Amino acid sequence: MNKYTFIKRCIYLIVLIPSLCAAQVADDFSDGNFTHSPVWTGDTHHFMVNNYFQLQLNDDESGEASMFTDLPLLDEMEWRVWIRLAFSPSGNNHARFYLSALPDDTTDMPDGLFIQLGEAGSDDAIRLMIQDAGDTSTLIRGTAAAIASSFKCRVKVLLKNDSCHLFVDYTGGFDFQPEGSCTWYQEPDTRYLGVFCKYTSSNSKKFYFDDFYAGPELYDTIQPEVKRYDVVINEIMADPSPPQQLPEHEYLELYNTTTVNLNLDQWVLMIGGSEKLLTGAKIDPEGYLILGKDDHAAEFTAYGSFYGLESFSLTNAGQEILLIDHKGEMISGIYYRDEWYDDDEKADGGWSLEQINPYNPCLGHNNWTASMNNKGGSPGTKNAVFEDYYLAPEIVRACAIDSVRIRI
Template identity: 30%
Template sequence: MKAFRNLAIVLFLACRAYGQVTDAFSAGNFTANPPWTGNDTDFVISVGQLRLNSSGTDTSYLATANTYTLSNCEWNFWIRLNFSPSGNNYGRVYLVSDQQDLSGSLNGYYLQFGEALSNDQVELFRQNGTASTSVCRGTTLIASAFTIRVKVTRDASGLWTLLIDPTGGTNYVSEASGTDNTISTTNFFGVSCRYTTTNATQFYFDDFYVGPIIVDTAPPVIDSVNVTSPNSLDVFFSETVDLATSQTAINYSVNNLIGNPVSAVRSTVNTALVQLTFSQSFQSGTTYVLTTSNVQDVPGNSIITSNDTFVFYLPQYFDVLVNEIMADESPAVSLPLYEYVELHNRSGYEINLKDWTITIGSNTKTIPYVKVPADSFVVLTSTAGAPFYPGVISAGVTSFPSVTNTGNTITIRDSSGNLIHSLAYSDAWYQDAAKADGGWSLEMIDPANP
């Protein structure tokens, strides 16, 4: 989150001397280094982020001085709106303004986050007086609450480019561009929030940078290789990879006679992910090496040849057990108020539960992507409950089945539908009326002998 925190400390004097802006709000205020002015009583610093802290229905803004040249300039920042934007609830980030007061008539450029109807996308506008003209419009949908990171560049010819990472990281994807030379200088940079009562505290901003275009010279690296089926892999890179080179099959090879994939497809959802499919199947329990070369990031930096090991393992019956059951979570006894089923991977291999199923009674739901190391545990619970299990591996299952208080049958199957474990539990297992009344879990006594 604090991508520029150290940079702000080291380069602050130089940045301000040349009219740049760098602020990650590490100092816990917005009154100095650099100073922001405007509706200052409507904003606070919360957990190292600039947050609107107002009330009622209104528009609030903050601005800071910025005179950095628009020629070959970059703006980037993090933004979160914790609500569904609308025509009465939206944010603006003013990249350029000739006026400190962002609520009135001015000449400049701004990004708008939110609009009427349900096709909200980030859009760059030029403002002359009180009139606005669109320069370009992104493609990431922000019609519901969102957290994203945005980068905008403007070159010497007046070409504006809008890049977004919809996950809030730095894997930017270029979404739109447009040329506009109408305004060539600036005096201020700032934010503006238009809100109604329910959203008066739901705007967050962080990691502002305005300055020379940051040139990426670092090559991509592989963060992880995950087996998704007996003949397919997910390859996660450290950043967005170039479409052409990442989809060139001969840039990947697996040893032990597997060879090159028959297809390499970059994900349309995560542009740092490439999905490989091979004609030959992996052998269970065998260690393989994936060799990757010539894959580039968007600026054209090529990966240094990477050799990454992976193991394919086909789980067997009893490899993953239903180890603990929280059927009656209330009243709470040192545990969150959420039902859960804990699974134990007692095999000697890491197992990915993606597309496995859990059935409680007759209600079957799909388990999301979650890797469970050898001899480790995972808590399956509702999507609302998952964040309340810090320090353990957990997975939020959409529409998690109700864990019946008095008893039921729980069945776990792998992604191919093979039975892995099934048991029928009962509240009689408590053998204690007080514990059966709620707040206590049932745990397998001897996992070595299920």
């Protein structure tokens, strides 16, 4: 087993281990074939397992090709697949991922429930569709134009409580975002799971599939280890009156300095002596999260991701703010003061305090100043005062503790 295969198999197993014993279909092609465990049938001569252990279309001419494998259905279940189309999909170049196909040896496009990837026009969206007696209809339509050009994505469909829920990560990772829901019920039965490709000769080797799963619902349990300053307090609107162009409400902004999604569930925001529990909060890679009073959500969501709290109040003159993770570790903390504005007029209200460089958070006043955004602040976006520079700490005071130790 080469290094790539080993790493790929380990990642796949980490995700699947919670439900592996009861899994119905799971194939990442790390065994280098599609002839057993599970067995795929159909136009197998038009497919191959490539050097990256992905299922790849491998034809030389235009045409249609499909492959299927047996799938026992459950009352409630989950499907997942990774898909890459290395071209702009269209009516003549598109793919289907069949969640549940009826047996039919007469066509490559049998009746059943499937994900459609590609369509005529320029608004290509991922769609959950049903085909019955050859007639198709859309049950869920995802984000318009999200797959209008070459793309890779990971799709998840969850069937639960007689409803289908579509989730997609458009980077190909595991940060699934909801795309829609619909009512759906299926009788437990044996159907087929599979793929279908329609292609011109120029795209006859540009369809890729991987990490198939169909079975009981999976529960992702692996969370990144969060370190201090992975999330930082990045902007403070303590005195929103008189407003410039922003809502006349107090807010804080957090910034994720990492390149991964972070789960802030059960984290605590300490504002002075007040504890605020963050339940179900998340923050995107290198993304922003605005915190404020729940009643003001409608006004702030236009600026970006917002998390509302039942009560929220900041002191104009300044106070300590701490962000503490679910383990009780401090991730970010500051004690802001009104002198940090460095501008008497802006200190009177309507302007936020912004961090100059979120990657250099230990400098206190030296790394904060009044916003230069003519709206009065920059919630949900890069701070208007951002500069990519680093200041070395200065020694302000030092004293001798004894003959061999100094306190700085």
